[in-house]
Every structure is written in structure tokens, then in C-alpha cells.
Amino acid sequence: MQNSVFKALAHPARRQILALLRKGPRLAGDLAAEFDSSWPTMSRHLAVLKDADLITAERQGNQILYRVNTSVLEDAATALLGLIGSDNGDDDLKEAAE
Amino acid sequence: MQNSVFKALAHPARRQILALLRKGPRLAGDLAAEFDSSWPTMSRHLAVLKDADLITAERQGNQILYRVNTSVLEDAATALLGLIGSDNGDDDLKEAAE
DNA sequence: ATACTAATTAGCTTTTTTGCTAATATGAGT
DNA sequence: ACTCATATTAGCAAAAAAGCTAATTAGTAT
Structure with missing residues (x-):
């Protein structure tokens, strides 16, 4: 699951x-309007992000509202920091800010 | 360049x-000994990492010594944090720790 | 020069990802 | 029910990534 992220x-x-x-x-x-790619292409990008749990989808009648899943993004960032020399990576982000 | 990372x-x-x-x-x-893949495959993984500047290679006579490029990894982590709601992402990591 | 070890590059096949158009679903409005 | 707008899924083709074996380079040592 880390991998899909x-x-x-x-x-x-x-x-x-x-x-x-x-x-x-x-x-x-x-969102799709902001990019050059076709709608279906954007839709698939969104599906990939949703699959990785990086975003969530919520129906709003006719349309679908997307929002970031902050915690998964934080986890990914933390994982990267974990690849750096010191032991910062195991810390929670909030702890690191103190 | 961010992309290759x-x-x-x-x-x-x-x-x-x-x-x-x-x-x-x-x-x-x-390194290659730690994985199941063939040597050439590992060699290519290393090349990809080197290409992204995530690692550096140094010849030591017959063999080649690899080491992490911490700063690039930090940049990537910072970029991820930059995708999170608040404005933490623009901070330098060291600043964030103070 | 030859032989040996360490590692990469070449060449190839298989798999995955990307991105399109066309078709389908889902919901709102008439 | 019909139609319009929003969005996704199907199906396909092109491009990129992964991983193998075989060939090559680089360096050491005899």
C-alpha cells in the first residue's frame, strides 16, 4: 500500500x-478543466490517486467532490524522512516540530 | 528533475x-547480494537512483561505493509536505525543527 | 599480455502505464 | 420517459519500465 502511494x-x-x-x-x-489531457485521462489519474488513498471522493448530486487525504501524504513524507541518515524518520511529524 | 526523483x-x-x-x-x-534480482537488474536500479541524484557513486579501485544523497531526499520529503494543507511545505526542514 | 573480479551496457521480451475515443452509468430537470 | 450534464468504464494502441542473458568495460594482480 505504501507502494501504490x-x-x-x-x-x-x-x-x-x-x-x-x-x-x-x-x-x-x-480539476479536469485545468489540464490539457482528456477527461477520461484525468478521471483515471483521479482513480489512481483514490486507489492509493491519497484522495477521497464524495458525490454531490450530479458531480463528485475530491479532497486530499492529508494523513497518507504525511505518512509518505515521513517514510522519506525515514530514509535519511538520522532517526528523524520514526518521529511523528508533530513531534518533529516541537 | 523532481519528476525523476x-x-x-x-x-x-x-x-x-x-x-x-x-x-x-x-x-x-x-547491495546486489541482498536482493533476489539479477546483478544487471540491480545495476539498473542503481543507475535510476543515480540519475535522479538520489545516490552518488564513487570508484574504489575494483568496486564502486554508493551513498545516499540526503539533500535530494529531503527535498522530496519537503515537496510532499508542501502538498499538505498548511504552509509547512515551504519551510526548510531545519527551520521546521526549531 | 593474461587472467580474474566487479560492475555496467546491449539487446531483447514481458509487463505496466499512459492516453485516446467510444460507450456507459448516474443524477437532475422537464 | 427523455434529455442534458457530469463523470466513469471499456477497449485499444503507443510508450515506458522491468528484468533476464550475453557481451563489454574497468581495474587488479600474476
Whole structure:
């Protein structure tokens, strides 16, 4: 499952989706409009992100609202820090900020 | 360049290589011995990591010593934190620890 | 020069990912 | 029921990644 997260992060468009979502929830179509790729392509990127649990989807009548799953992103960042020399990586992010 | 880093991180074997390298520099053959894949395959994983600047290679006579490039890993972690709601992501890691 | 070890590069096949168009679902409005 | 808008799924083709064996390079040592 860690693997699907890093795989999902491997595509620039998907990282950009997360960057947009960072500022707040967004509708699928709203997101798709920001990219050059076709709608179905964007839809699949969203599916990959959802599969990795990096985002969540919520129906709002006709459309679908996506939002970032912050904790999974934090876990990924923590995992990366865990690959660095010191033992920072095992710390919780909040502990590290104190 | 950011892209090659995340792409490099997408493969579990490569993350594990980084995890091993975290504890200290290692010879290529030494690393290869830890995995089931063939030597050439491992060699390519190392090449991908080197290409992303996540590791550096140094000849030691007959063999090649690899070590993690901590700063690139930090940058990646910071980039991920940057995708999270607050504005933590723009901070330097050292600043965040104070 | 030859032989030996360590590691990479070449060449190839298989698998995965990407991205398109066309088709389908889901829900709202009339 | 019909239609429109939103979004996903199907199905396909092209591109990229992964992993193997065989061949090659680089360095050491005899």
C-alpha cells in the first residue's frame, strides 16, 4: 500500500492534482478543466490517486467532490524522512516540530 | 528533475536500496547480494537512483561505493509536505525543527 | 599480455502505464 | 420517459519500465 502511494506520486499530473487539492476540495470537472489531457485521462489519474488513498471522493448530486487525504501524504513524507541518515524518520511529524 | 526523483522512488526495490544505504555507504555488489534480482537488474536500479541524484557513486579501485544523497531526499520529503494543507511545505526542514 | 573480479551496457521480451475515443452509468430537470 | 450534464468504464494502441542473458568495460594482480 505504501507502494501504490509512491507509484501514484510518480506522475507529474497527479502531483499537480494534489497541489490543486491542497488549497481545498474540488469537483472532478473543475480539476479536469485545468489540464490539457482528456477527461477520461484525468478521471483515471483521479482513480489512481483514490486507489492509493491519497484522495477521497464524495458525490454531490450530479458531480463528485475530491479532497486530499492529508494523513497518507504525511505518512509518505515521513517514510522519506525515514530514509535519511538520522532517526528523524520514526518521529511523528508533530513531534518533529516541537 | 523532481519528476525523476519521484519516479525513482516508485519502485520498492529502489526504496529498499535507499533504506540500506541509509545506514551507511555500500558497495554495489554488496547491495546486489541482498536482493533476489539479477546483478544487471540491480545495476539498473542503481543507475535510476543515480540519475535522479538520489545516490552518488564513487570508484574504489575494483568496486564502486554508493551513498545516499540526503539533500535530494529531503527535498522530496519537503515537496510532499508542501502538498499538505498548511504552509509547512515551504519551510526548510531545519527551520521546521526549531 | 593474461587472467580474474566487479560492475555496467546491449539487446531483447514481458509487463505496466499512459492516453485516446467510444460507450456507459448516474443524477437532475422537464 | 427523455434529455442534458457530469463523470466513469471499456477497449485499444503507443510508450515506458522491468528484468533476464550475453557481451563489454574497468581495474587488479600474476
